[in-house]
Amino acid sequence: AQSVAQPEDQVNVAEGNPLTVKCTYSVSGNPYLFWYVQYPNRGLQFLLKYITGDNLVKGSYGFEAEFNKSQTSFHLKKPSALVxxxxxxxxxxxxxxxxxxxxxxFGKGTRLSVIA
Amino acid sequence: SAVISQKPSRDICQRGTSLTIQCQVDSQVTMMFWYRQQPGQSLTLIATANQGSEATYESGFVIDKFPISRPNLTFSTLTVSNMSPEDSSIYLCSVPEGTSGRAREQFFGPGTRLTVL
Structure with missing residues (x-):
């Protein structure tokens, strides 16, 4: 069975600081991994995905994610957060x-709050 | 990318009534998925709707409670029957992207926010 864990319900970060949203996964074989964002009163928007190859994947709005097979993780990152x-x-x-x-x-979701 | 619309965008309904949610896609798709997103929780797959066959329901969801229609390759409906306050959720329609094979992502509609009193 496949599963995803997002260990943090909430992440708070100051504007301009780097942000990380954590994700770990469990599959019987190898994974395809995805990140989505949901703004208030909107559907989910696709940000990026890992297929194969380079472990660092770049996506929309300056986000990137790093695939780590040994840690079964796919953390979402951004160098400088915006409100x-x-x-x-x-x-x-x-x-x-x-x-x-x-x-x-899907994982249960992590709410990101960027504070000005 | 596919453009997906849902109607209604939100509704407030009385206990015991039913609501039908419509999902329209701007391109032909074989598979459509219906998800439920309860307050503060993740997306839970309700069923997969394959045009030309009966919908496949996930554990915990039954056809009598959530009947689905899939009359053509661009449209589907999900009905929430005999509603109770526990059915208050956002209901999302989703389709697979068409070109990436096994690695395809999914596109989502804007959701229908249902409140049952």
Whole structure:
């Protein structure tokens, strides 16, 4: 079975500081990993995904994520946080052996608050 | 990327009534997913709707409570039947992106925020 853990319900960071939102995963084989963001009263927006190759993945809005196979982690990062980054962030996983039509499995979400 | 719209965007309903949520996609897709997002919780998959066949429901969700229609490749409905306050959630429609094979991401509609009194 696949699962995702986001150990922090809430992350607070000052504007201009680096931010990290943590995610660990569990799959029987190798994973495809995804990050999504949900702004208030909006649906989920895709930020980035890890497929294979370079462990550092760059995505939308200056976000990046680092895949670490030994630690089964895929933490989301940004060098300098903006107040507008305040939102709910979801990590998701799919086993690479699964069909592309297999629905993603999501973590419980982490609420990021960036304070001016 | 696919553009997904949902109707209604929000509703307040009385206990015991039913609400049908519509999901419209701007391109043809084989699979559509319906998720529930309860307050402060993650997304939970309700069912997968494959055009031309019966929807497949996840554990804990049944067709009598959440009937789904999938009349064509761009449209689906989810009905929340005999509602109770525990059904108060955001309901999200989602479709797989079309070109990345096994690594495809999913696109999401804006959601329907349901409050049951």
């Amino acid at each position: 507008s980054d305040s939102a709910l962030y979801f990590c998701a996983v799919r086993d690479i052996k699964a069909s592309g039509n297999t629905p993603l499995v």
